[in-house]
Amino acid sequence: xxxxxxxxxxxxxxxxxxxxxxxxxxxxxxxxxxxxxxxxxxxxxxxxxxxxxxxxxxxxxxxxxxxxxxxxxxxxxxxxxxxxxxxxxxxxxxxxxxxxxxxxxxxxxxxxxxxxxxxxxxxxxxxxxxxxxxxxxxxxxxxxxxxxxxxxxxxxxxxxxxxxxxxxxxxxxxxxxxxxxxxxxxxxxxxxxxxxxxxxxxxxxxxxxxxxxxxxxxxxxxxxxxxxxxxxxxxxxxxxxxxxxxxxxxxxxxxxxxxxxxxxxxxxxxxxxxxxxxxxxxxxxxxxxxxxxxxxxxxxxxxxxxxxxxxxxxxxxxxxxxxxxxxxxxxxxxxxxxxxxxxxxxxxxxxxxxxxxxxxxxxxxxxxxxxxxxxxxxxxxxxxxxxxx
Amino acid sequence: xxxxxxxxxxxxxxxxxxxxxxxxxxxxxxxxxxxxxxxxxxxxxxxxxxxxxxxxxxxxxxxxxxxxxxxxxxxxxxxxxxxxxxxxxxxxxxxxxxxxxxxxxxxxxxxxxxxxxxxxxxxxxxxxxxxxxxxxxxxx
Ligand SMILES: [Zn+2]
Numbered sequence: 283x284x285x286x287x288x289x290x291x292x293x294x295x296x297x298x299x300x301x302x303x304x305x306x307x308x309x310x311x312x313x314x315x316x317x318x319x320x321x322x323x324x325x326x327x328x329x330x331x332x333x334x335x336x337x338x339x340x341x342x343x344x345x346x347x348x349x350x351x352x353x354x355x356x357x358x359x360x361x362x363x364x365x366x367x368x369x370x371x372x373x374x375x376x377x378x379x380x381x382x383x384x385x386x387x388x389x390x391x392x393x394x395x396x397x398x399x400x401x402x403x404x405x406x407x408x409x410x411x412x413x414x415x416x417x418x419x420x421x422x423x424x425x426x427x428x429x430x431x432x433x434x435x436x437x438x439x440x441x442x443x444x445x446x447x448x449x450x451x452x453x454x455x456x457x458x459x460x461x462x463x464x465x466x467x468x469x470x471x472x473x474x475x476x477x478x479x480x481x482x483x484x485x486x487x488x489x490x491x492x493x494x495x496x497x498x499x500x501x502x503x504x505x506x507x508x509x510x511x512x513x514x515x516x517x518x519x520x521x522x523x524x525x526x527x528x529x530x531x532x533x534x535x536x537x538x539x540x541x542x543x544x545x546x547x548x549x550x551x552x553x554x555x556x557x558x559x560x561x562x563x564x565x566x567x568x569x570x571x572x573x574x575x576x577x578x579x580x581x582x583x584x585x586x587x588x589x590x591x592x593x594x595x596x597x598x599x600x601x602x603x604x605x606x607x608x609x610x611x612x613x614x615x616x617x618x619x620x621x622x623x624x625x626x627x628x629x630x631x632x633x634x635x636x637x638x639x640x641x642x643x644x645x646x647x648x649x650x651x652x653x654x655x656x657x658x659x660x661x662x663x664x665x666x667x668x669x670x671x
Numbered sequence: 672x673x674x675x676x677x678x679x680x681x682x683x684x685x686x687x688x689x690x691x692x693x694x695x696x697x698x699x700x701x702x703x704x705x706x707x708x709x710x711x712x713x714x715x716x717x718x719x720x721x722x723x724x725x726x727x728x729x730x731x732x733x734x735x736x737x738x739x740x741x742x743x744x745x746x747x748x749x750x751x752x753x754x755x756x757x758x759x760x761x762x763x764x765x766x767x768x769x770x771x772x773x774x775x776x777x778x779x780x781x782x783x784x785x786x787x788x789x790x791x792x793x794x795x796x797x798x799x800x801x802x803x804x805x806x807x808x809x810x811x
Contacts, residue, residue: 421682422772429749437742489743490781491742538714
C-alpha cells in the first residue's frame with residue numbers, strides 16, 4: 283500500500299463571494315477565505331503551522347504576519363500555474379502525514395477581473411512572468427503577439443479538432459453542463475444566467491477555435507483549503523475527506539508547447555495512472571470529477587488523460603448528459619472556472635470536499651463516495667487528487 | 672516591413688535568444704544542432720535533452736516547412752498588438768524537424784490549414800531586431 287494513501291484529509295474549505303468588482307485587496311481576499319476555511323474546520327489561525335502557496339504573491343511571510351501565526355514550521359510553494367493548488371494538496375499531505383506540520387493552509391485569491399488578471403498579464407509585458415514559462419514566452423512567443431493562455435492552448439485545440447474531427451457539440455456540452463450546474467449554486471457568478479446552444483454557437487470568437495463560452499471566467503475572490511493528518515481530522519468539526527491518491531505530471535518539454543513530440547500528451551497523462559494506483563481506484567469507480575476547466579477543449583483532453591475514454595473520443599463521451607448531474611460522471615458540479623469563478627481551481631477542491639461530506643443541497647451527487655479533482659496549468663502541467671469520504 | 676515607430680514587443684536580446692535573433696538579423700534561420708547526437712532543437716537550450724551534451728552548432732535551416740497548428744487572435748489580447756488584430760499565430764514545423772511559434776503572412780488568417788507548405792521570410796521590424804515569419808509556398 284502506498285505510504286501516503288489516506289494519511290491526510292481535507293478538513294476545512296472556505297471562500298469569499300465571487301464577484302466582478304471589489305474593494306478588497308488580493309491579500310484581504312485571501313485572508314477572508316482563510317478565516318472562512320478555519321471556521322469550517324473549527325480551527326483558529328494559531329492552529330495553522332504550515333502553508334503551501336500555489337501563487338507567488340502574497341508571500342508566506344505576509345500571510346503569517348496578518349494571521350498572527352505564532353510558529354510557522356513549514357512552508358513551500360508550487361509554481362505550476364493552475365496545476366499548483368492540487369499539486370499543493372499532495373505536498374501538504376506529505377507534510378502532515380510525516381508530522382512536519384499539523385494543519386497546512388492552501389490559499390489562492392486574486393482580483394483577476396478588477397486587477398492584474400490574465401489580460402493584465404498581457405498588458406504588463408514580460409516583466410514579472412512566472413519563472414516556469416516566462417523565458418520561453420518573452421523570448422519566443424511575445425514578439426509574435428502571443429501572451430495569454432487562450433492563444434497558446436488554441437494551438438492544441440485546433441490540431442485536436444482537426445485530427446479527431448471533433449464536433450462543436452463536444453466543447454459545447456462541457457460549457458453547457460458547467461453553466462447548468464452553476465444554476466444550482468448560490469456562490470456561482472453565473473447563477474441566474476443560463477446558457478443555450480444558440481448562445482454558445484453565436485458567441486464571439488476569442489482565439490480560433492475558442493469562442494467566448496469555451497473560456498473560463500475572470501472574477502475577483504479567494505478560496506482556501508486546510509489539510510490535516512487523518513488522525514487529527516477525526517477530532518475536527520467536519521467529516522474528514524481522505525486524500526486517497528495524489529500525483530503531478532508534466533508534458534515534455536514543459537516549457538514550450540510547439541516543441542512537443544507528443545503534442546496532446548499533457549501532464550495529466552503522466553499523473554493520472556499514479557494517483558489511481560495509489561488510491562487503488564479506477565475511473566469507473568468515480569462518483570464525480572471536478573476538472574480544471576480553463577478551456578472546454580482542455581476538459582476533453584483531461585477526460586482522455588484520466589482514462590474515461592480513448593484519445594479523440596471525449597467529445598462523444600460528454601454527449602447526452604453523461605457529465606451532467608444525474609449522468610454517469612457529473613463534472614464540475616459547482617460550475618467550475620467556466621461558470622462559478624476562477625480561483626485557480628481551489629474552488630474545485632472545495633466543491634469535491636463538500637460533495638463528499640454530502641453538503642451540496644440540490645446539486646448533491648447522490649451517495650457520493652469517491653471523486654477526483656484535476657489541475658492544469660502553465661503550458662500543460664497536470665495534477666490530480668483522488669478523494670474519498 | 673515596419674521600420675518607423677515599431678511599438679510591438681521585442682525579444683530580450685540576451686543569452687541564447689540573442690544568438691538566435693542575431694542570425695535572423697543576418698537573414699539566416701539557424702537552430703541549435705547537438706554535437707553529441709545530431710538532434711536539432713528549438714527553443715534554444717543550454718544542453719541536449721536527448722543525450723546530455725553541452726556542445727552544439729547553430730545549423731542553418733533551409734527555411735521550408737509546414738503549418739503544424741494555428742490560431743487566429745481576434746481580440747486585442749496585447750495592447751501592443753491591437754493594430755494587428757486579427758492575426759494568425761502559427762506553429763511551423765521545419766523540414767529539419769524543429770517547430771517554432773511564428774506568424775504566417777500574405778494570406779487571410781481564416782485560410783490557413785494544417786499541413787500547408789510555408790517558407791521563411793525575414794521581417795526587419797527595427798534596426799536591431801528581425802523576426803523570422805513565414806508565407807505560403809507552392810509545393811515543389
Ligand atoms: Zn544530443
